Amino acid sequence: MSLPLEGKVAVVTGASRGIGRTDALVLAAAGADVVVTDILIEDDERLEETSEKIGPVAQVMAYSKKVYTRSTAEEIKKMGRRSAAFRMDVTDKKEVHDVMAQIKEQFGRIDILVNNAGTLDHTARFEHQNDAFWERDLRVNLTGAYNCCQAVWPYMKEQRWGRIINMSSVAGTLGGFGQASYATTKAGLLGLTRTLALEGARYNITVNAIIPGIINTEAFQMTNPEMRERMIARTAFKRPGEPEDIAHAIAFLASDQAGYITGIGLPVAGGIDLFTF
Numbered sequence: 001m002s003l004p005l006e007g008k009v010a011v012v013t014g015a016s017r018g019i020g021r022t023d024a025l026v027l028a029a030a031g032a033d034v035v036v037t038d039i040l041i042e043d044d045e046r047l048e049e050t051s052e053k054i055g056p057v058a059q060v061m062a063y064s065k066k067v068y069t070r071s072t073a074e075e076i077k078k079m080g081r082r083s084a085a086f087r088m089d090v091t092d093k094k095e096v097h098d099v100m101a102q103i104k105e106q107f108g109r110i111d112i113l114v115n116n117a118g119t120l121d122h123t124a125r126f127e128h129q130n131d132a133f134w135e136r137d138l139r140v141n142l143t144g145a146y147n148c149c150q151a152v153w154p155y156m157k158e159q160r161w162g163r164i165i166n167m168s169s170v171a172g173t174l175g176g177f178g179q180a181s182y183a184t185t186k187a188g189l190l191g192l193t194r195t196l197a198l199e200g201a202r203y204n205i206t207v208n209a210i211i212p213g214i215i216n217t218e219a220f221q222m223t224n225p226e227m228r229e230r231m232i233a234r235t236a237f238k239r240p241g242e243p244e245d246i247a248h249a250i251a252f253l254a255s256d257q258a259g260y261i262t263g264i265g266l267p268v269a270g271g272i273d274l275f276t277f
């Protein structure tokens, strides 16, 4: 029996670690050829300089050598799939269009786009919202997804098949204390998702969002421990989700079997929005 994503080409953004890296591996295990992209690449001579521009989590990851963009692509090749790693800053429209064109040239098509790149490291009450982080969060989380969707849209339209999956957050649906900029971008992504779902249907392009709760990634582990405990206590399971929980939902939404599902925000949140006490 063939694997559900055999013959498909997927691009994952922000895949140097965490959820994005796991998405890439799970999509490959489901049969797809997967292109691993991130602004951080382990052998890039600009790595440390770039990480300083992004923010505190990126800096820690770069300096502690926890950047796995190229090694994830190598892992995928060992699984027998085609793969490649590309430096792609989602905020740089020209770079996004150039990289997507190179992927299309090299892999022949782009079927699946996972807009995962995101920034999760600015938490401050609204009166202390930092202007530079407000701009950065909008640029990476929202404009970044917009840039990537625009770049792949003509390819998906031409081949009359496409799957776009955007990473929202419960911060976008429920609000997030101290997360004004982040929550705003994650709510905005739901508007983009529904609008592109309406416009993409005629070309057989589905556009959906995942709404993760709290997921046990390196970025989550770097949050304040007391805050982390309070967040975990809000889930029905009393534990965070794992990156695989997100990746399996993405693999399903990317499959032919999910062809009639579009415009949804799928919570993968362990019941964080339920009335637990």
Ligand SMILES: NC(=O)c1ccc[n+]([C@@H]2O[C@H](COP(=O)([O-])OP(=O)(O)OC[C@H]3O[C@@H](n4cnc5c(N)ncnc54)[C@H](O)[C@@H]3O)[C@@H](O)[C@H]2O)c1
Binding pocket: 013, 014, 015, 016, 017, 018, 019, 020, 037, 038, 039, 040, 054, 057, 058, 088, 089, 090, 091, 115, 116, 117, 118, 119, 120, 140, 144, 167, 168, 169, 170, 211, 212, 213, 214, 215, 216, 217, 218, 219, 220
């Ligand atoms: N971990 C959670 O609890 C959680 C909850 C809800 C939503 N999410 C969302 O899931 C996604 C991944 O989360 P994570 O915990 O793995 O985060 P993470 O910080 O570990 O990963 C984010 C990735 O995005 C990359 N990135 C940052 N700026 C970029 C840019 N300009 N261009 C390209 N790549 C860039 C980073 O280098 C990193 O690899 C994010 O969109 C996040 O908002 C995560």
